[in-house]
Amino acid sequence: MASSINTFLPEGNDGTSPRRAEQHDSSALPIKTTTTTTESPPIKVLVAHDNKISQRIFSKYFKLVGHDIEVVSDGKEAFETYKRNPESYQGILMKTAMPVMNGIESTRLIREFERENNLEPCSIVWTVACALSTRKDLVQKYAVNDTLRWPAKMGEFVRILNGAGIPTALPEAYKP
Numbered sequence: 001m002a003s004s005i006n007t008f009l010p011e012g013n014d015g016t017s018p019r020r021a022e023q024h025d026s027s028a029l030p031i032k033t034t035t036t037t038t039e040s041p042p043i044k045v046l047v048a049h050d051n052k053i054s055q056r057i058f059s060k061y062f063k064l065v066g067h068d069i070e071v072v073s074d075g076k077e078a079f080e081t082y083k084r085n086p087e088s089y090q091g092i093l094m095k096t097a098m099p100v101m102n103g104i105e106s107t108r109l110i111r112e113f114e115r116e117n118n119l120e121p122c123s124i125v126w127t128v129a130c131a132l133s134t135r136k137d138l139v140q141k142y143a144v145n146d147t148l149r150w151p152a153k154m155g156e157f158v159r160i161l162n163g164a165g166i167p168t169a170l171p172e173a174y175k176p
Helices: 051-064 076-084 102-117 136-143 154-163
Strands: 004-011 019-025 044-048 068-072 090-096 122-127 146-149
Touching: 004 090, 044 076, 051 068, 051 154, 068 076, 076 090, 076 102, 076 146, 076 154, 146 154
Parallel strands: 044 068, 044 090, 090 122, 122 146
Antiparallel strands: 004 019
């Protein structure tokens, strides 16, 4: 049985709030996206988030900025996926609170794996529901590049990615 979700489009050029778009059959929406832009080269980002709607929104955002993504649903999957081919990811967006293994523990394992294998640390951005809930001591301890309060508007999304070392151009439709 297919379910449906309502899609909300990101804010417009004038900074207005997201607006409701058409309803989609969720089984027809892609998780993995590949798009290129002329403004920044496409890169691959691992997205670890347990909420299917957020996964779809991340998919749309990354498609708009021209990056490839791979989506997993928990921290254990994120660690195992990254460990199989760490060179293929230029960034990781990880929700801190997920089932099976949370994003904090997954980040700890990723950083440990990178140290043990003399790998350059991958840029990691934690997605959090509330900025106040972010433990700054853990952000420093695990060398997390930044945190993104989610949901976020496109401008903030791009700003955080760039600040974390994940080169991302703001799509034309969002430029002033």
